[in-house]
Amino acid sequence: MAHTIIIFGASGDLTSRKLIPAIYSLHKKKRLPEATQIVGVSRSEYDHDQWREMLRESTQKFANSAFDDATWDEFAKQVYYHPGDISEANDFETLAEFLRSIEPDSRVDRVYYLSTMPQLYETAIEQLGASGLAEEDGGRRRVIIEKPFGTDRRTARALNDKVHRVFREDQIYRIDHYLGKETVQNLFAMRFANSIFEPLWNRNYIDHVQITVAEEVQIGSRAAYYDTSGILRDMFQNHIFQLLMLTAMEPPPRFDATMVRDEKVKVLHSVRPMTGGDFAAQTFRGRYTGYLREPGVPADSQTETFAILKLYVDNWRWKNVPFYLRSGKAMSCRSSQIVIQFKSPPHLLFGSKIRDFEANRLVIQVQPAEGIQLHIESKVPDTDMKTRTSTLDFRFAAIDSGGMPDGYQRLLLDAMNGDASLFARSDEVELSWGIIDPILAAWRSPAAPKLLDYEPGLWGPIEATEWMRDQRREWFDVCPVIE
Numbered sequence: 001m002a003h004t005i006i007i008f009g010a011s012g013d014l015t016s017r018k019l020i021p022a023i024y025s026l027h028k029k030k031r032l033p034e035a036t037q038i039v040g041v042s043r044s045e046y047d048h049d050q051w052r053e054m055l056r057e058s059t060q061k062f063a064n065s066a067f068d069d070a071t072w073d074e075f076a077k078q079v080y081y082h083p084g085d086i087s088e089a090n091d092f093e094t095l096a097e098f099l100r101s102i103e104p105d106s107r108v109d110r111v112y113y114l115s116t117m118p119q120l121y122e123t124a125i126e127q128l129g130a131s132g133l134a135e136e137d138g139g140r141r142r143v144i145i146e147k148p149f150g151t152d153r154r155t156a157r158a159l160n161d162k163v164h165r166v167f168r169e170d171q172i173y174r175i176d177h178y179l180g181k182e183t184v185q186n187l188f189a190m191r192f193a194n195s196i197f198e199p200l201w202n203r204n205y206i207d208h209v210q211i212t213v214a215e216e217v218q219i220g221s222r223a224a225y226y227d228t229s230g231i232l233r234d235m236f237q238n239h240i241f242q243l244l245m246l247t248a249m250e251p252p253p254r255f256d257a258t259m260v261r262d263e264k265v266k267v268l269h270s271v272r273p274m275t276g277g278d279f280a281a282q283t284f285r286g287r288y289t290g291y292l293r294e295p296g297v298p299a300d301s302q303t304e305t306f307a308i309l310k311l312y313v314d315n316w317r318w319k320n321v322p323f324y325l326r327s328g329k330a331m332s333c334r335s336s337q338i339v340i341q342f343k344s345p346p347h348l349l350f351g352s353k354i355r356d357f358e359a360n361r362l363v364i365q366v367q368p369a370e371g372i373q374l375h376i377e378s379k380v381p382d383t384d385m386k387t388r389t390s391t392l393d394f395r396f397a398a399i400d401s402g403g404m405p406d407g408y409q410r411l412l413l414d415a416m417n418g419d420a421s422l423f424a425r426s427d428e429v430e431l432s433w434g435i436i437d438p439i440l441a442a443w444r445s446p447a448a449p450k451l452l453d454y455e456p457g458l459w460g461p462i463e464a465t466e467w468m469r470d471q472r473r474e475w476f477d478v479c480p481v482i483e
Helices: 013-028 048-062 069-076 089-102 118-130 153-164 182-192 223-248 257-270 407-417 426-443 462-470
Strands: 002-008 036-042 079-083 108-114 141-145 172-174 206-214 283-288 306-312 322-328 335-342 361-367 371-379 387-395 451-454
Touching: 002 013, 002 089, 002 407, 013 036, 013 048, 013 069, 013 407, 036 089, 048 069, 048 079, 079 089, 089 118, 108 118, 108 407, 118 141, 118 153, 141 407, 153 426, 182 223, 182 361, 182 371, 206 223, 223 257, 223 306, 223 322, 223 335, 223 426, 257 426, 283 426, 283 462, 306 462, 451 462
Parallel strands: 002 036, 002 108, 036 079, 108 141, 141 172, 206 322, 283 451
Antiparallel strands: 206 335, 283 306, 306 322, 335 361, 361 371, 371 387
């Protein structure tokens, strides 16, 4: 069946940097469904050839796979541009006419991608419904919605209600590009295709879990967005909670979209609510020195650029195992990782002959050097039982000379094929905001924990390191984790 991808907000940065390079790469790998066409829609007045030429330049720059002129010329024949304003109903009527003119018949699957400002999501959905473009008159209709999906639980629920008036839940694909990354998907394979991990993946053997998403960049020119968002809204509610769910979820009966998302939602239901002094004892917030001097940041801003949450998942598997979630701007390096810290052996056999060694650790590096390390203790050769920490290493780069595919490739292809396994469901979004909202409220109250300063290039405030040591634990801070 033929497919058409309609990108609203097509003149924006996401389209040129991510979406078109991803679709081009799928075309080059011959993975696109038969007769796939791409239509860009935005207010800019381009014709087809002008837009194709602009995309040629940006795709040549951003495509992960080697750019090839002949392949691009073939691909460009499938690319169209239609000027239109999301707020104008007439423009949706002309879009409908244009789509009918390029599609072979009515049996065409369409994917509408909202690559616009979040403020325009509701308007775009309403216009798709009013114009009849959401009706399934021979082909399937799906809509992909970028983050942020709401700014709190109330707005997320209101947006869900608006979208559900036009599209069924099975037609809605709330996208988080983290879930398209190979290492994140490899969590499924590592956990559920290897019997060696399942007996250990619980409170009996795991001391704690660390999930870190660190960025070395500062906010730069993004103050208009970032200062009204902060790190909790920007990173925790979506990216970090997704990693939490995949780490803590139970095995689904089958690798089926509904069953996978059912298990993810159960994790959020199990997160222990914070009350009273928990907000001060189990959260940290910080701000890098110089944030107030960034262009557009108000002088009295209280927005955090660094945060730690200590959460508990109260179920049979994870009871009383702390999950330390951490993210920040202007950090030591760019690194997204999951660290499974196992418990120490119950009895040390070698007494004073060995150093105080570290317990076993599994490090899952999501980016930038995707791979997995298992840290184990081994004997140093030609010594009297002296030990050292050794690593068992798996690196994607070592087996994939063509480069790692961008996450959007997998997610766009899944959306076209109707596989929602790696997309967020409405209840999942609302539950995640339900965890974040009370923390944000506590941080905006008179009893809020202190906003701690840290110098750019560090791993956050010094107090956060001391706080971890007070619990007889250490952050695993290595850049890069896997070289």
